[in-house]
Amino acid sequence: MKLLTCPVNGARPVSEFTYWGEIRPAPDANACTDHEWADYVFNRNGAPGVKREWWCHTPSNTWFIAERDTEKDRVMRTWLPGSEA
Amino acid sequence: MFTAPTELKSAYDVVIIGAGGHGLAAAYYLAREHGITNVAVLEKGYIGGGNTGRNTTIIRSNYLTPEGVKFYDASVHLWQDLSEDFDLNLFYSTRGHFTLAHTDSAVRTMRWRAEVNKHYGVESELVGPDFIKRSCPSIDISCNGHAPILGALYHAPGSIARHDAVAWGYGRGACQRGVEIHQQTAVTGIEVKGGKVVGVQTSRGHIATNKVLCAVAGSTPRLTDMVGIQTPIYIHPLQAMVSEPMKPWLDHIFVSGSLHIYISQSARGELVMGASLDPYELHSTRSTLDFTEGLSAHMLDMFPFLSNVKVNRQWGGMSDMTPDFAPIMGKTPVEGFYLDSGWGTWGFKATPVCGKTMAWTVANDSPHELITGFSLDRFRNYSLTGEKGAASVGH
Numbered sequence: 001m002k003l004l005t006c007p008v009n010g011a012r013p014v015s016e017f018t019y020w021g022e023i024r025p026a027p028d029a030n031a032c033t034d035h036e037w038a039d040y041v042f043n044r045n046g047a048p049g050v051k052r053e054w055w056c057h058t059p060s061n062t063w064f065i066a067e068r069d070t071e072k073d074r075v076m077r078t079w080l081p082g083s084e085a
Numbered sequence: 086m087f088t089a090p091t092e093l094k095s096a097y098d099v100v101i102i103g104a105g106g107h108g109l110a111a112a113y114y115l116a117r118e119h120g121i122t123n124v125a126v127l128e129k130g131y132i133g134g135g136n137t138g139r140n141t142t143i144i145r146s147n148y149l150t151p152e153g154v155k156f157y158d159a160s161v162h163l164w165q166d167l168s169e170d171f172d173l174n175l176f177y178s179t180r181g182h183f184t185l186a187h188t189d190s191a192v193r194t195m196r197w198r199a200e201v202n203k204h205y206g207v208e209s210e211l212v213g214p215d216f217i218k219r220s221c222p223s224i225d226i227s228c229n230g231h232a233p234i235l236g237a238l239y240h241a242p243g244s245i246a247r248h249d250a251v252a253w254g255y256g257r258g259a260c261q262r263g264v265e266i267h268q269q270t271a272v273t274g275i276e277v278k279g280g281k282v283v284g285v286q287t288s289r290g291h292i293a294t295n296k297v298l299c300a301v302a303g304s305t306p307r308l309t310d311m312v313g314i315q316t317p318i319y320i321h322p323l324q325a326m327v328s329e330p331m332k333p334w335l336d337h338i339f340v341s342g343s344l345h346i347y348i349s350q351s352a353r354g355e356l357v358m359g360a361s362l363d364p365y366e367l368h369s370t371r372s373t374l375d376f377t378e379g380l381s382a383h384m385l386d387m388f389p390f391l392s393n394v395k396v397n398r399q400w401g402g403m404s405d406m407t408p409d410f411a412p413i414m415g416k417t418p419v420e421g422f423y424l425d426s427g428w429g430t431w432g433f434k435a436t437p438v439c440g441k442t443m444a445w446t447v448a449n450d451s452p453h454e455l456i457t458g459f460s461l462d463r464f465r466n467y468s469l470t471g472e473k474g475a476a477s478v479g480h
Contacts, residue, residue, distance in 0.1 A: 001375065015375060019365035021319075035465055042317040042408055042464040046306030048368035070320075071368045 002073075006057040007064050007080045020054035023065065050076070086257050087132070090265040096293040097125045097265075099447055100285050101300060102272050102308060104128030105137040106248070107425050107432065108300035109255035110440020111447070112264045118441070119448035122263035126256075127287060129271035133252030136302045139370075139402035140433040141325050141347060141359045142248045143338055145182050147202050147209045147240040149194075152458030153411065153472050154205045156438060159455060161242055163437035171254035175246045176352050180338050182243020183217060187232040187343040195238035202240070212239045220337055228386040232343050243338050245349050245357075251436055275311040275422070282312070282421035298423045298447055300439075303368070303403025305426040312419045316426070317464050318405045322363040323430050324376040326399035328391075330354035344383040355397065358384060362404060362430065370401045404429045411470040414443065414459040415452040423447055424461065 002014040027036050048071035056063045067076040101108045104126045115121045144164055146157035168175045186192040195211050202209035213236050214226050227233045256266055274286035285292045299308045303320050335350040345361040360380040377399055385392055406429045413427035425443045442453035458470045
């Protein structure tokens with residue numbers, strides 16, 4: 001069973017977590033063009049690599065950030081938003 | 086079965102990346118219907134070793150959107166005489182396909198799909214639990230009380246076929262007409278000058294070409310990065326497994342979106358089983374025990390007598406998913422770079438029609454009329470082709 005470390009609850013089975021995708025800065029919805037907005041809504045960086053992603057520990061509703069290699073499925077580290085040094 | 090060319094030529098009229106079913110079918114139709122035979126198919130692994138050999142071989146056309154129904158129906162018709170076309174037995178076997186509904190809202194979607202299908206001449210109907218039980222007496226219609234079956238979309242033309250043979254048949258047919266298939270040849274770069282494709286870098290040298298067709302399923306984002314195109318494609322693994330062989334007892338194909346399972350019995354007697362996508366992005370074909378456990382538990386809800394049957398093997402493939410569950414096909418912002426992608430978990434059934442329409446698209450440098458609803462532009466213009474309601478399981 002694969003384990004993921006929640007910054008609050010420690011190592012838990014990955015089935016307790018929900019994946020919410022790579023962290024991406026949103027453009028200003030009032031200032032950007034329709035095409036820029038479409039790019040934000042639909043397009044993704046689908047290539048493999050080390051990515052920073054949103055995850056949530058579902059039972060405790062703890063949202064956090066994981067840095068993960070999407071080719072090797074290796075999680076380098078996890079932290080709460082705002083807590084990174 | 087294939088001639089194996091030793092040398093890469095310095096130039097080709099068309100380079101197809103990916104020797105799976107889709108790429109080889111495109112090569113076959115380019116040669117057979119358009120007379121374009123100076124074609125190289127490049128494959129980093131071996132023929133049919135990707136998702137062509139990893140899917141669960143189900144063929145159906147009971148989709149939800151008019152674009153989808155027309156497209157997949159054209160594919161089903163091509164499938165039916167493909168064995169003769171190839172002079173190779175594909176073990177094409179018409180089984181009848183049930184998509185089970187366990188909730189009122191699912192029944193409503195099935196009725197919707199049945200009506201769209203009938204409108205376009207595709208055989209689909211809503212059937213009740215009695216019909217299902219008569220068709221398959223071993224099914225527990227109450228699903229152990231968890232999720233009683235209220236009805237199903239029954240699609241009589243639903244079929245299965247031997248997936249490897251599809252790649253071999255198209256590959257051999259293309260070879261016989263002069264196409265070169267280069268296995269163990271990885272693409273490392275695509276050269277673009279002034280917005281046009283001019284060449285391909287491979288692990289075995291450089292090729293000059295003005296037309297590249299990308300048919301690489303789960304590796305699509307790596308290739309679109311090479312030409313600087315943004316797409317909505319994201320990669321999740323999809324796993325499957327087979328049981329030990331047993332006497333034939335399951336004539337039909339059963340799919341349950343609520344239980345996240347699909348199952349059919351192969352010509353060898355193995356149960357071929359699949360579930361929903363793995364829950365997070367991953368560029369790997371690894372297998373997990375979570376998958377086997379989850380799928381087996383749901384399988385026993387439906388077929389409790391399988392409790393002592395053993396699982397023989399399991400595997401995974403990388404699915405190139407799109408937000409609307411429809412593929413991304415046709416031209417791209419880079420001239421001469423064509424995409425046959427976004428085939429997610431639903432690409433095997435479309436192999437023949439993809440080959441045919443992509444060959445047409447490449448030969449004429451204009452999208453075939455059957456694929457205009459699948460263009461990459463639709464995401465730029467907010468005009469999606471929503472097929473999620475017709476995905477086999479609730480991914």
